[in-house]
Amino acid sequence: MNWDDLQAFLAVARTGSLRRASIELAVSQPTVARHIRSLESDLGLPLFERDRDGHRLTEAGAELLPEVRAVETTALRVERRARDKIRGLAETVRVEAMEWPAALLARGLGTLPTGPRVELVLSGDTITQAARVPEIVVRHRMPPIGEGLTWRIGSIACAVYGAASFADGRALPLERADLAALPWLTFIAEQQHYSAMQWITELIGDRPAAARMSRTDQMAAAVAAGAGVAVLPCFIGNALPGGLRLSPEIAALQADYWVVAREELSNNPSVRSVAGWIATCFHEEQMAER
Template sequence: MDWDDLRLFLAVARAGSLTGAGRALGVRHSTVLRRMAGFETKLGLRLFDRGPGGYALTAAGRELLEEAAEVETRLVALERRLSGRDRRLTGTVRIATLGALAPWLAEALAAFRVLHPGIRTEIAISHETVSLARHEADIAIRVSRNPPDSLIGRRIATLVHGVYGARDHPPLPPGAALAEAPWVTYAQGRADLPQARWVAANIPDSRIVLRTDHTGMMIQAVRAGIGLGLFACYLCDADPALVRLRTLSGLGLDLWILTHPDLRDTPRVRVLMDHLAAALAARRPALMGRMPSGDAAQPETGEGGRPAG
């Protein structure tokens, strides 16, 4: 049985759709469809039931999923261990990160290229979970309360958040409570975020006038005067169109840089991780809401997201 076929099967099973599997594998929807059909033909089995809700595993598919996941775990662990023995300061390091940090990371990577021209980088920015355990990335920069114990790294800073409104189009009359203003917040797909939970707990649903799954869109809506929003301070403090109305420091979110223990001694991973950690540590005043004007990170302009472990 071909490992590429098993990888394809696992991607479809986890995503529940051809489109999601294609994104995870970096191939077209039509390619996933063709290869999945070919794999089922080779096996003489139907692995998925196709329906309006996506691809659901058949009994044969569920049996194969259990075995394929075990094979994947063994192969990925072997790949990580072998990668960890590579002592050269050359090769590619894959980073999963937040879109909002792109300006800072680009600046840090430019300096890193001068120091280590033999190391190349690949950057993944996505809403989808990126697994270090499955070696989908070598380094993850993520916002988290508590990273998994299976990962190692360091906490860069505890993030401070704030309630922001438009400076020139204030939706909140002087002296009014925050709950009386219109608000923008995250859509249901990101309702698990602490920012979204704070809004749900403190702002009546009748005051929510816009929902979206994209942080950059939320900031643009607040800037336009549609309503108030809750954001990490490093995204908004230097924006002259926005004003911080309240500071919230108890959301329990930290910025971490993480890797898998099998890669901790891989020279190219270690030197890049140390370099990025130092570059981000220099931004602590911004991350903690004490930033000089003009030094904010930029809100996501693409599909920014949350790398995970």
């Protein structure tokens, strides 16, 4: 059953004529007539009696009218809620990102364009997983084809950081063998699949870590306290009090990041504005590292 057919039925029932119904619906009179015939064919019932004064509901049409009005009310409620959701996006767009890009975006919140607000959540956070689906996701490496509308936004530079005492008067950047001999701060075993962890494992082999932790901000605090060395994003390490860059930028860890927006929201102004802001944050960080 076609919603356009039902709308035509309601319009003719309200106005009493095909001509007035066509004006109300902003379609041609033959189009209204075609919708009425289609609905009568689907139902197998005549819905109007036609005479020179117009169209009057048959007994069957009169019985169906309250039901069709209820359908109209439901459809209008759905449309209103959809409009409210779009208006809500003009205020808040949820962005999901892993720890490094989330930290980079948090630094750039002061440059967010006027209009939309951002709700920034960490990927894999069990508290937010049960909440509403994010409008935008920042992914590491190219997302699968068909996942949504995508924009490549660049990469995040990273390097090894530690206290100046770990350089021990040697020229920087340190040689690979010198780096391998230092006390390392690494992620926990459950995060062994992280690309940074794989790089560290290749560097130090089966040497035990000085400490393991689950978050980069914990590592940064430990580096600042002189507890060991760690791989940190450069935008964090370069600003770290007491921290010193001990290695070149690690090219093997500079995989691209991508913005993925839900396809049905591709034309939403707030979503597009926030996606553009994310790209700008990454671009400005890359320019600062040059």
